[in-house]
Amino acid sequence: MYQYDLIDKEFLADRSAEFRGQVARRLSGELTEDQFKPLRLMNGLYLQLHAYMLRVAIPYGSLNSTQARRLAQIARDFDKGYGHFTTRQNIQFNWIKLKDAPEILDKLAEVDLHAIQTSGNCIRNTTSDPYAGATAEEVDDPRVWSEVIRQWSTLHPEFSFLPRKFKIAITASAKDRTAAKVHDIGLMLRQGRDGTLGFEVIVGGGQGRTPYVGPTIKQFLPTDRLLSYLEAVLRVYNRHGRRDNIYKARIKILVAALGAEEFARQVDEEWAKIDAARADLPTAELARIRAAFAKTPFETLPARSDAFETAKANDAAFARFVRNNVKPHKQPGYSIVEVSLKAQEQTPGDASAQQLEVVADLAERFSLNDLRVTHAQNLVLPHVKLDDLPTVFATLQASGLATPNIDLVSDIIACPGLDYCALANARAIPVAQDIARQFADLDRAEKVGELKIKISGCINACGHHHVAHIGILGVDKKGEEFYQLSLGGSGAEDASIGKILGPALPADKVATAVDQLVGAYLNVRNDGERFLDTYRRVGLEPFKEAVYAQAD
Amino acid sequence: MKAVVANRLIDGEVVFWKSGQWVERFGDAELFDAEAPVEHAVSVGKGQPTVVVDVYPIDLVQSDGRWAPLSYRERIRALGPTNEPTHGKQAEGGDVIEALRHAAGAARSTGRVDLIRRK
Ligand code: HEM
Ligand code: SF4
Numbered sequence: 001m002y003q004y005d006l007i008d009k010e011f012l013a014d015r016s017a018e019f020r021g022q023v024a025r026r027l028s029g030e031l032t033e034d035q036f037k038p039l040r041l042m043n044g045l046y047l048q049l050h051a052y053m054l055r056v057a058i059p060y061g062s063l064n065s066t067q068a069r070r071l072a073q074i075a076r077d078f079d080k081g082y083g084h085f086t087t088r089q090n091i092q093f094n095w096i097k098l099k100d101a102p103e104i105l106d107k108l109a110e111v112d113l114h115a116i117q118t119s120g121n122c123i124r125n126t127t128s129d130p131y132a133g134a135t136a137e138e139v140d141d142p143r144v145w146s147e148v149i150r151q152w153s154t155l156h157p158e159f160s161f162l163p164r165k166f167k168i169a170i171t172a173s174a175k176d177r178t179a180a181k182v183h184d185i186g187l188m189l190r191q192g193r194d195g196t197l198g199f200e201v202i203v204g205g206g207q208g209r210t211p212y213v214g215p216t217i218k219q220f221l222p223t224d225r226l227l228s229y230l231e232a233v234l235r236v237y238n239r240h241g242r243r244d245n246i247y248k249a250r251i252k253i254l255v256a257a258l259g260a261e262e263f264a265r266q267v268d269e270e271w272a273k274i275d276a277a278r279a280d281l282p283t284a285e286l287a288r289i290r291a292a293f294a295k296t297p298f299e300t301l302p303a304r305s306d307a308f309e310t311a312k313a314n315d316a317a318f319a320r321f322v323r324n325n326v327k328p329h330k331q332p333g334y335s336i337v338e339v340s341l342k343a344q345e346q347t348p349g350d351a352s353a354q355q356l357e358v359v360a361d362l363a364e365r366f367s368l369n370d371l372r373v374t375h376a377q378n379l380v381l382p383h384v385k386l387d388d389l390p391t392v393f394a395t396l397q398a399s400g401l402a403t404p405n406i407d408l409v410s411d412i413i414a415c416p417g418l419d420y421c422a423l424a425n426a427r428a429i430p431v432a433q434d435i436a437r438q439f440a441d442l443d444r445a446e447k448v449g450e451l452k453i454k455i456s457g458c459i460n461a462c463g464h465h466h467v468a469h470i471g472i473l474g475v476d477k478k479g480e481e482f483y484q485l486s487l488g489g490s491g492a493e494d495a496s497i498g499k500i501l502g503p504a505l506p507a508d509k510v511a512t513a514v515d516q517l518v519g520a521y522l523n524v525r526n527d528g529e530r531f532l533d534t535y536r537r538v539g540l541e542p543f544k545e546a547v548y549a550q551a552d
Numbered sequence: 553m554k555a556v557v558a559n560r561l562i563d564g565e566v567v568f569w570k571s572g573q574w575v576e577r578f579g580d581a582e583l584f585d586a587e588a589p590v591e592h593a594v595s596v597g598k599g600q601p602t603v604v605v606d607v608y609p610i611d612l613v614q615s616d617g618r619w620a621p622l623s624y625r626e627r628i629r630a631l632g633p634t635n636e637p638t639h640g641k642q643a644e645g646g647d648v649i650e651a652l653r654h655a656a657g658a659a660r661s662t663g664r665v666d667l668i669r670r671k
Contacts, residue, residue, distance in 0.1 A: 027562065029602040047605065049629050050640050051564035080639050095639070097563035347635050418625060419633035426624075429635040479623055 001064060001370060002147050002292040004112040012109035015116065019043050020102035027099070042122075044115025045101055048422050052096040055118040056108060060128035060146035060170075061089030061373040068360035068371050070111045072353040078104055083356070085341065085349040087179075087413060087464050088167065089127055089373040090118055094420050116154060121162045123153035123234075127169040127178050130372035133296060134382040136330035137173035139191045144290050145170050145226065148281055151289075152227050159234050163241030164249035166234070174493060179375055181205045181213050181495035182467055184251045185233065190220065197223045203233060203263065204255025205495070207461035212252045213495045215260035217267060224286075228279035232271035236263065296368060296383065301333025305386035311393075317404075318393050320442065324404040326389065333386055337367075339379040339396060340403040340411065344440055348414040348432050349377030358399045366392050375464075375491075376452075377413055378406065409451040409518065410436040413464055417457025417474060418481070424457035426474025426481035426507075431455055434511040439518075448518055451531045452490075467491035469532045470517060471498045472510060483510045487517070487543055488535045499540055502548050513547045520546035553612040553619050555581045556593040557629065558604035566629045566641070567604060569593040574604060577641065578630035579648035583612065583619055615655035618648060627652050 004012075019039070026036040040046075044055040056071070063071075071091060075083045078100050079093045086092055096104065108114055117125045128146040132138065149168060153159065159166070169178040172189035180186030186202035198220035205214025221229050233251075240258075242248040255263045312319045327336040339359060341349050351359070359379055363371040366388045372380035384392055396402040405411045412435060415421065417428030432455055439445050454468035465471035471486040482504035489498030505513055518531070520542050525534045535543070555578070556569035567574035568581030574597075575581065584590045590609045597607035611622040621627045631652050632640020642649050 027602060033561075033601060033605050047559055047564055049625070050566060050632060080636070094633075099562050418628060419635050424625070427634060429633075433635070481624060 001062065002143070002289065008112065009109070012112065012114050013106075015043075015114065016102060016105035016109050019105055023098060023102050038120065040098075040101075041119040042116070043101070043105065044118035045096070045098070046119065046422075048094065048416075048420050049418075050420065051094065052098055052101065053420070054093045054096045054101065054104060054115060055086070056091050056093070056113055056115050057118045057125040058089050058091060058113075058373050059150050060126055060132070060143050061130050061375075062128075062132075062143060063363075063371045063373070064369050065360040065364035065371065067111045067113055068356050068363065070107060070113065072356035072360065074104055074107060075353040075356065081354075082350050082352045084347070084416060085351065085373050085377045085379070087375045087377065087415075087462060088125065089130070089375060090125060091373070092416070094416070119165075120160075121164050121166070122160045123149075123156060123162075123166045123168065126150060126153075127167070127183065127375060129171050129173055129177050130374040130380045131173070131177060131327065131336055131382065132372075133293060133370075134329050134331075134334075134336050135173055136328065137175055138189075140172045140189050140197055140223075141290075141293050142170045142172040142189060143293050144286075145172075145187065145189070145223070147289050147293075148226065148286065149230070152230075152281075159238065162234070162238055163243045164246070164251075166237075166251065168230075176491075176493040176495075177374065179464065179467065179491035179495075181493075182207055182211070182464075182491055183214070185230070186214055187226075189223075192220055199223065199226060201229065201233075203267075204252040204260070206250050206252040207464065207466050208250070209247060209459045209461075210250075210252065211461065211466040211497045212256060213497060214252070215255065217255075217260055217264035224283070225276065225280055227281050228274045228276050229267070229271055231274060231279050232267045235270050236266045240266075296370075298331045298334065298368075298383070299385075301331075301385065301387075303332040305333060305389075308386040308389050311390040315390075317397075318390060320446075321393050321402055321404040322389070324408065324446070325402075325406045329383070331383075335384050335386055335389060337381040337384045337389070337392060338374070338406045339381060339401050340405055341378050341401075342405055342411045342436065343400050343403045344410075344436055345433060346400070347429050348412050351379070355399050355401055358395060358401065362392055362395055376407075376411060378411070404442060405445060407450045407452065408445045409439045409448050409453060409514075410445055411452075412436060413452075413454040413468070415456050415463035417455070417463075421457055421462075423460060424474065425459075425476040426457050426483065428455040428457040428463055428472075428474060431472060431474075431483060431507065431510050435514050438511040438515055448522070449530055451518070453514065454489075464491055465489075466497050467495060468498060469530075469535070470514060475504050477504060481507050483507065485510075485513060485517075485547070487540060488532065490532060494532075501540065502544055505547075516546040517543050554584045554590050554609045555612060555619075555621070556584075556590060556597065556607065556609050557626065558597055558607040561601075561603060561605055568630075569597065572596070577648070578621070578652065579646070584609075613655060616647075616651040618651040620652045620655035627655055 169183040182205040201218040202214040367381040414428040414432040418424035456463035467489040486498035631642040
């Protein structure tokens with residue numbers, strides 16, 4: 001894993017000292033709220049419904065066990081004992097006091113964590129594949145490039161006051177676990193015919209009130225030109241993005257207005273003017289960063305583990321966990337383990353301090369000190385030996401962390417919604433809990449198969465509802481919470497934006513409607529078809545019928 | 553009926569106006585049936601930038617014979633998150649909390665009286 005050097009550490013300590021001064025000046029009245037708000041947002045501190053909320057960056061969703069334990073300690077000492085993992089692989093604490101924030105930043109800085117680039121109109125923390133360095137699918141380790149972007153973009157002077165926030169995702173596998181096509185920039189690393197690596201560059205995807213699947217503006221960008229090309233994209237955006245209208249300020253609006261071809265042309269024109277020697281990353285620096293990720297100390301193991309096979313044959317619960325939560329690893333004898341934060345009655349994406357500590361211990365003992373966060377609000381132990389799986393499973397199970405439902409109907413993404421968020425129209429969490437309850441029967445959930453339900457409490461779409469197989473959006477209908485359902489979205493490599501099913505439903509009808517949708521799917525699905533495939537084949541009608549026909 | 557709400561600067565706690573003070577319980581909040589004292593409370597609050605932020609009036613409705621915020625949003629602020637019934641103000645329980653939990657009412661927009669004007 002990448003280690004921060006002295007410069008990084010000093011920088012974080014300085015940053016936290018600076019914020020301490022700013023908070024003191026705000027409390028004494030030297031700074032007004034209008035002056036202070038952008039400063040606190042630059043440190044990830046929002047004011048929400050009940051308290052301040054601190055969003056801590058988890059660069060490319062990767063943590064070591066010391067960091068995970070520190071997050072647990074912060075949850076316990078400064079919050080009410082839990083944290084919420086987000087769809088951008090960060091963690092949010094819901095009950096923070098302004099007066100404690102500088103001390104929290106100090107404690108984060110001690111373990112190389114911070115809240116920089118988690119808010120504001122800058123280049124945000126980069127999202128990447130939680131299976132990076134572990135999956136055989138990848139053509140390169142995307143963490144290398146995520147780290148390059150982190151170093152380049154952190155407090156980048158030219159790009160700290162963009163027209164609007166700017167989010168980048170990187171994947172190096174054909175199977176996309178980052179929602180790259182709905183980011184401001186999605187980078188998909190590919191191998192060219194000659195064996196060299198390049199990025200497919202997708203620009204202008206996004207969610208929020210105007211969702212777009214981003215178009216590709218460059219099929220194959222040689223990796224050594226990444227930074228100059230990003231600079232060119234950001235320059236065009238910085239110059240022409242709509243600063244006059246917050247709803248039109250994202251790059252997706254600019255790309256849509258100009259057309260992908262014209263936008264690409266302007267980027268190329270800008271790119272040609274950039275001095276590559278200045279802008280691109282020196283080979284030696286790339287090699288240094290790459291080396292940090294190359295040193296994963298895998299053991300040489302047989303591909304088959306008797307302990308694992310025996311446990312699987314004798315323990316049905318373990319076998320189910322393996323079917324749903326354990327994924328193949330590139331290294332013989334190892335596996336990738338998904339830790340679901342979607343148990344029955346759990347708030348999707350929430351982890352208690354105790355759970356964080358359990359997972360931190362498991363990461364340290366059984367996963368080469370490596371822990372990942374997924375954009376589906378779950379955790380991943382990326383490098384677990386097959387031999388150790390029964391022990392890891394038992395430990396997870398004892399802490400309510402072994403729910404075998406990854407990508408199944410109860411693995412629901414939900415934003416904080418009206419339970420916490422100042423921008424919300426409706427709650428998201430209780431709706432997720434209702435649906436999960438409806439599908440508590442794991443046999444049934446497995447029979448239904450992959451089904452991605454995602455819920456947002458307002459049109460900002462933090463819960464990714466536009467790109468859900470079944471998307472649920474909270475709306476305010478004359479002061480009552482209502483929910484608009486949409487079908488057929490996907491945030492993966494086959495990205496698409498969902499279509500609205502029909503009139504919004506009251507809260508107590510949503511879980512039933514999802515049940516009806518699933519029923520309709522089971523009636524017409526062909527062998528091997530996921531919900532999404534069936535929808536794409538048969539369209540909206542049979543589903544509409546199922547939900548609205550019986551309604552009065 | 554109206555009340556005046558804010559967040560306390562130092563910790564973000566939701567607070568309610570009560571005769572010149574800011575109190576943490578909705579049950580202790582001052583209830584207004586006239587406009588002038590509401591405007592007065594809001595303007596005093598806005599003049600205390602080192603004490604509170606985001607000062608605004610909210611509409612109330614009757615519930616279980618008591619007054620409760622009209623909008624769902626403001627009831628959640630007066631209670632705490634519904635997914636964690638032991639977190640926030642609701643933790644201490646009691647009649648006022650129960651009345652808030654049972655309250656229903658259709659608010660225009662969010663029940664935040666001056667929301668439209670503020671934007
Ligand atoms: C609770 C405090 C939060 C606030 C104030 C907030 C605010 C926003 C806003 C205003 C947008 C729309 C941006 C636009 O359309 O230009 C947005 C989008 C988004 N947020 Fe949040 N959000 C919050 C929490 C979260 C959480 C908890 C997650 C993850 C679960 C998240 C992840 C995202 C994502 C993925 C998008 C969509 C992509 C985009 O348009 O940038 N946010 N958020
Ligand atoms: S989607 Fe809306 S309600 Fe949900 S976290 Fe984002 S801003 Fe808040």
